[in-house]
Amino acid sequence: MRIYLDHNAGSPLRPAVRDAMRAFLDCGPHANPASVHRTGQQARRELERARERVAALIGAAPRDVVFTSGGTEANNLALFGGASPDRRSIITTAIEHSSILEPLAALEKRGFGVARVRPDSDGLVAPEVITGRIDHAIALVTIGLVNAEVGAIQPVEAIADATRRAGALLHLDAAQAAARMPLRVDELGCDLLTLSAHKLGGPPGSGALYIRPGTALAPFLLGGPQEAARRAGTPNLPGAIGFGVAAAEALSRQDEETRTIATLSRRLLESLGGAIPGLRLNGPTERRVPNTLNLTFPGVLGETMLMALDLEGIEVSMGSACAAGAVEPSHVLLAMGRDAAAARSSLRLSLGWSTTVAEIAAAAETIPRVWRRVVAAEPVTRAPRIPVAELR
Amino acid sequence: MSARVLVAMSGGVDSSVAAALLAEQGYEVIGVAMRLAPDAAPDATPRGRRRGTCCSHDDFEDARRVAERLDFPFYVIDLRADFAARVIDNFVREYLRGRTPNPCVMCNREIKFDRLWDRAAALRADYVATGHYARIAGDRQNGLRLLRAVDDAKDQSYFLFNLGQRELARTLFPLGAMTKQMVREHARRLGLANADKPESQEICFVPDGDYAGLVERAAHTNDLRAGRIIDDAGRMLARHPGIHHFTVGQRRGLGVAAGEPLYVRAIDPASGDVAVSPRSGLTAAGLIATRVNLVRPETAHGGEFAAEVKIRYRHRGIPASIRLGESERAEVRFSDGGPAITPGQACVFYRGDEVLGGGVIERALEGWGTEG
Numbered sequence: 001m002r003i004y005l006d007h008n009a010g011s012p013l014r015p016a017v018r019d020a021m022r023a024f025l026d027c028g029p030h031a032n033p034a035s036v037h038r039t040g041q042q043a044r045r046e047l048e049r050a051r052e053r054v055a056a057l058i059g060a061a062p063r064d065v066v067f068t069s070g071g072t073e074a075n076n077l078a079l080f081g082g083a084s085p086d087r088r089s090i091i092t093t094a095i096e097h098s099s100i101l102e103p104l105a106a107l108e109k110r111g112f113g114v115a116r117v118r119p120d121s122d123g124l125v126a127p128e129v130i131t132g133r134i135d136h137a138i139a140l141v142t143i144g145l146v147n148a149e150v151g152a153i154q155p156v157e158a159i160a161d162a163t164r165r166a167g168a169l170l171h172l173d174a175a176q177a178a179a180r181m182p183l184r185v186d187e188l189g190c191d192l193l194t195l196s197a198h199k200l201g202g203p204p205g206s207g208a209l210y211i212r213p214g215t216a217l218a219p220f221l222l223g224g225p226q227e228a229a230r231r232a233g234t235p236n237l238p239g240a241i242g243f244g245v246a247a248a249e250a251l252s253r254q255d256e257e258t259r260t261i262a263t264l265s266r267r268l269l270e271s272l273g274g275a276i277p278g279l280r281l282n283g284p285t286e287r288r289v290p291n292t293l294n295l296t297f298p299g300v301l302g303e304t305m306l307m308a309l310d311l312e313g314i315e316v317s318m319g320s321a322c323a324a325g326a327v328e329p330s331h332v333l334l335a336m337g338r339d340a341a342a343a344r345s346s347l348r349l350s351l352g353w354s355t356t357v358a359e360i361a362a363a364a365e366t367i368p369r370v371w372r373r374v375v376a377a378e379p380v381t382r383a384p385r386i387p388v389a390e391l392r
Numbered sequence: 393m394s395a396r397v398l399v400a401m402s403g404g405v406d407s408s409v410a411a412a413l414l415a416e417q418g419y420e421v422i423g424v425a426m427r428l429a430p431d432a433a434p435d436a437t438p439r440g441r442r443r444g445t446c447c448s449h450d451d452f453e454d455a456r457r458v459a460e461r462l463d464f465p466f467y468v469i470d471l472r473a474d475f476a477a478r479v480i481d482n483f484v485r486e487y488l489r490g491r492t493p494n495p496c497v498m499c500n501r502e503i504k505f506d507r508l509w510d511r512a513a514a515l516r517a518d519y520v521a522t523g524h525y526a527r528i529a530g531d532r533q534n535g536l537r538l539l540r541a542v543d544d545a546k547d548q549s550y551f552l553f554n555l556g557q558r559e560l561a562r563t564l565f566p567l568g569a570m571t572k573q574m575v576r577e578h579a580r581r582l583g584l585a586n587a588d589k590p591e592s593q594e595i596c597f598v599p600d601g602d603y604a605g606l607v608e609r610a611a612h613t614n615d616l617r618a619g620r621i622i623d624d625a626g627r628m629l630a631r632h633p634g635i636h637h638f639t640v641g642q643r644r645g646l647g648v649a650a651g652e653p654l655y656v657r658a659i660d661p662a663s664g665d666v667a668v669s670p671r672s673g674l675t676a677a678g679l680i681a682t683r684v685n686l687v688r689p690e691t692a693h694g695g696e697f698a699a700e701v702k703i704r705y706r707h708r709g710i711p712a713s714i715r716l717g718e719s720e721r722a723e724v725r726f727s728d729g730g731p732a733i734t735p736g737q738a739c740v741f742y743r744g745d746e747v748l749g750g751g752v753i754e755r756a757l758e759g760w761g762t763e764g
Contacts, residue, residue, distance in 0.1 A: 303470060307465075310467075311422070325467075326427050327468075373516070376513075377511075377513035
């Protein structure tokens with residue numbers, strides 16, 4: 001049995017999504033939604049139905065939802081499209097996903113000023129630190145509503161008031177928040193909001209950006225009038241259909257799934273904490289989504305734990321992978337003030353819609369056993385003293 | 393259940409084929425690629441600002457392809473900090489002392505057959521395997537023996553003299569009985585893109601071959617020892633910017649003109665003097681080795697034994713008598729005159745095909761008398 005505890009990287013496809021996509025692949029309508037003929041019209045109807053379902057997940061009007069190739073494209077569209085040339089400053093946090101941090105680094109090269117606010121030791125950003133910086137030079141504030149690595153829910157409502165008053169845009173990356181907490185764009189007060197289908201049991205390669213009406217956003221992909229001229233290119237219809245069904249499923253089951261996940265997650269944390277002396281939970285205790293457990297395992301390398309658990313059938317993650325596939329210590333934990341050694345000893349376990357009681361029971365039994373073996377075989381007290389950087 | 397083996401995969405032909413052979417033989421293979429060398433400085437990469445922490449996507453692509461093809465798990469593991477502390481640091485220090493280290497020997501000793509063992513135990517692997525060309529024979533009762541590879545041109549047993557019985561019992565060298573030609577044929581059969589790629593001769597963490605530059609970047613300026621180039625009569629021929637530019641036995645790049653070719657005979661880290669002499673001045677009677685390891689201790693016959701000794705990887709080996717001393721030291725006396733001795737390199741003792749052991753060359757023995 002393989003136990004999948006990496007939902008923050010991507011959830012398995014929900015059965016209803018698979019059925020809907022299979023039905024589409026089998027029966028169509030196979031045509032371009034922009035085509036004038038009947039099959040084209042039917043394809044368009046499917047696309048719009050999917051848009052309604054995605055919009056319902058966040059309490060938005062369907063026309064304000066633009067389909068993209070995923071969360072990364074949505075973030076790029078929000079940042080490159082929303083960085084207005086007459087306002088030259090952007091505020092973000094130090095714990096964002098690379099699809100935020102790298103576009104911002106590119107904008108910085110084009111002359112934008114980028115402020116990266118650090119979180120507290122729980123991974124929470126103090127709203128006053130951000131609001132204190134907001135003035136009429138700010139084009140955009142972009143912040144991850146739920147942090148992917150520690151599950152912290154950022155207090156964004158206070159920030160929304162400040163951006164509105166200053167005429168700046170507020171972009172929320174809600175890829176990790178969708179289906180894990182109620183989302184209403186009007187309550188959040190955001191102008192732009194990123195969603196990703198595969199984080200909630202939809203297909204990968206499908207995402208969306210919510211754009212509040214009246215928001216000036218320059219399109220990023222050019223080449224056609226699709227998506228109300230906000231995103232050119234023939235839409236990924238099977239991806240959108242899958243996304244729509246995933247959103248509908250996640251919404252209708254949200255209460256039940258969230259309750260189950262919270263129970264299982266608490267149970268797992270309690271058993272691991274009892275069996276592993278010195279185990280530490282990273283992230284806030286209150287303002288958090290319950291599915292994410294970021295844990296520092298004392299005395300071991302997270303890299304080794306990840307491999308050893310994988311060979312035992314338990315799939316977890318650590319920080320992010322580099323181009324060659326090596327795991328790097330989490331920049332989020334480092335920004336929260338953990339030292340490099342603690343970051344290297346930390347793993348992320350993320351539960352989701354498919355997680356079962358039996359899986360959590362097995363994980364609670366296996367993880368301490370693997371930890372004891374790894375501590376004995378490869379204790380990190382043998383870690384070297386000279387940092388690589390010194391030899392540059 | 394079949395034995396589990398952790399295979400160190402570099403992405404090169406040899407280790408890829410080694411892993412494939414083990415998988416095909418029914419071992420439960422776990423492929424690991426090691427990140428060892430520090431990342432190039434950001435401005436040294438052609439694309440300018442690449443993310444400073446990231447290695448190249450292509451680095452382990454072939455290793456990954458083998459793993460995918462044969463469906464075994466594959467991981468990239470990050471041993472850069474260990475490598476920096478245990479291999480590169482030693483490399484720099486040795487050059488600053490006027491010696492010429494062999495980082496591959498250090499890497500085998502400190503990383504592949506040490507660090508990787510911890511990892512293997514953590515992953516419940518029974519063996520560690522590499523793509524080295526060497527063989528293991530015998531059994532635990534009568535002693536495991538480390539042997540040269542069948543392919544003499546590829547033999548890498550020189551780099552493995554640090555292995556002991558404990559390591560050999562848990563090590564596999566699938567390529568030891570194969571020729572390079574056979575390995576390349578396997579690689580083509582496996583569809584490896586690098587099957588015909590020429591082999592790299594450079595040290596992995598000095599891809600441009602500029603050892604002196606690496607030493608200068610890593611060391612404090614105060615540690616660099618400039619000085620004189622002097623001849624046998626003690627006359628100064630030139631000044632040099634640092635002893636780390638020189639290796640005993642080196643001829644090219646001395647920056648001095650003389651009637652006959654001159655070679656580096658000795659490097660004095662205290663004064664900074666680099667002594668050069670004609671080839672005839674370079675012979676040594678033997679050497680003192682430190683950190684000596686015996687693969688099969690019973691081969692030492694009470695501390696004195698005869699063996700063929702290789703003093704460089706590509707050295708053909710010459711007869712010598714070896715006397716073991718205190719604290720892992722040994723005195724090696726060549727039966728006839730020996731070649732220039734390069735401190736810091738490994739000297740490895742052979743009897744026929746068997747590697748008896750070896751050590752790190754501390755210094756040459758001058759003349760024919762007893763050690764002074």
